[in-house]
Amino acid sequence: MPVSQVIEVARxxxxxxxxxxxxxxxxxxxxxxxxALRGANGVGKTSTLEVIEGRWxxxxxxxxxxxKISADRRAVRSRAGIRLQRSGFAADLxxxxxxxxxxxxxxxxx
Numbered sequence: 667m668p669v670s671q672v673i674e675v676a677r678x679x680x681x682x683x684x685x686x687x688x689x690x691x692x693x694x695x696x697x698x699x700x701x702a703l704r705g706a707n708g709v710g711k712t713s714t715l716e717v718i719e720g721r722w723x724x725x726x727x728x729x730x731x732x733x734k735i736s737a738d739r740r741a742v743r744s745r746a747g748i749r750l751q752r753s754g755f756a757a758d759l760x761x762x763x764x765x766x767x768x769x770x771x772x773x774x775x776x
Contacts, residue, residue: 671733674729
């Protein structure tokens with residue numbers, strides 16, 4: 667049975683303001699694994715998750731979620747639930763989109 671990668675991070679570089687909080691990070695999460703990012707404050711845990719979610723762009727490297735580039739937020743969000751500690755809500759997040767009703771409403775002309 668082939669392993670299905672849910673998250674693939676390869677050589678990720680991501681900034682936090684002027685600071686490089688993530689450099690050369692690589693890991694994979696396959697079904698049905700549970701994965702945790704642990705570390706001291708300021709080591710890039712939240713930055714990494716924000717890139718995975720598609721909130722931030724990378725300086726270098728690739729991030730895929732369910733085989734889709736993480737920058738394609740719509741494709742990622744439709745299959746993943748992510749709630750970060752202090753990042754707030756995404757500007758393009760709607761109640762209809764969260765509930766899956768955005769497709770039904772657009773078909774109905776709402």
